[in-house]
C-alpha cells in the first residue's frame with residue numbers, strides 16, 4: 671500500500687483580516703480539522719451537502735489554496751515544499767477537471783491551441799498535432815475537433831477534452847470536481863466510464879452517491895467543513911453511522927438514475 675496524498679488536521683478560512691482589524695482568536699473555519707489519506711491507484715469520493723467544503727478541500731489538496739493550519743503531503747513530501755521548490759512538477763502531477771466544461775476553455779482559442787496550453791506553460795514545449803491527436807484517442811474523440819472552438823462542441827465533448835487536457839501532462843492524480851453535473855444524463859455515464867478506465871488515482875467530488883457507489887473504493891462525507899464519516903464506500907453506504915449520511919443516501923436513492 672502506498673499513500674499518494676495525506677492530509678493532517680487541515681484548517682482553512684477564506685476570511686482574511688486586514689492588518690488593522692483584530693484577528694479573531696479562532697477564525698470560523700470553512701475546512702475544520704480534516705485528515706485523510708488517498709492510496710495510489712484508488713478513487714476517493716467526496717460527498718456532502720452544498721457548502722460543506724468539498725470544492726475548497728480539493729483546492730487545498732491540489733495546492734490552489736494554502737491551509738491556515740495543518741499539513742498536506744503528496745508522495746511523502748509537504749505541498750508547501752513542493753510549491754516552493756518544484757511547483758511545475760507538482761502541477762504536472764496534480765491535475766483538475768472542473769464542473770463546467772464551457773468555462774474551462776478559452777472561447778477565443780481553437781481546441782488544438784487549448785490542448786497545447788499545459789505543455790507550453792508547464793513543460794515549455796509545443797506539442798505537435800500528431801501528439802495532440804493521440805491524446806484525443808484516449809478520450810474517444812477524433813482529430814476533427816481540433817480546429818473547432820468551444821462553442822462549436824457539446825458539453826460532453828468539451829468535458830472529454832478537459833480530461834484529455836488534464837491527462838496531457840501525465841498526472842499521477844486527477845481531481846474531478848462535479849465533472850458530470852453540467853452534462854446531460856446520456857453523456858454523464860460516458861464521462862464517468864472514461865474516468866474509471868483511466869487507472870489513475872482519482873479524487874472525485876460529487877453530489878451523486880450512485881456515482882460514488884459505482885466508481886469509488888473509499889469515500890468521505892463532509893458537513894460544515896468536517897469529515898463526518900469515512901471508510902470503504904460499500905461499508906459507508908450499507909451502514910451509515912450518522913443521520914446526515916443516511917439522509918444523503920435516501921435523497922440519492924430517490925433521484926438515482928443508475
Ligand SMILES: Nc1ncnc2c1ncn2[C@@H]1O[C@H](COP(=O)(O)OP(=O)(O)OP(=O)(O)O)[C@@H](O)[C@H]1O
Pocket residue numbers: 684700718719720721722723724725726727
Ligand atoms: N472564494 C470564496 N470566498 C469566500 N467564501 C467562499 C469562497 N468559495 C467558497 N466559499 C464558501 O465556503 C464554503 C464552502 O464552499 P465550497 O464551494 O467548498 O462547498 P461545496 O461543498 O463544494 O459546495 P457545492 O456542493 O455547492 O459546490 C461555503 O460557505 C462557500 O460560501
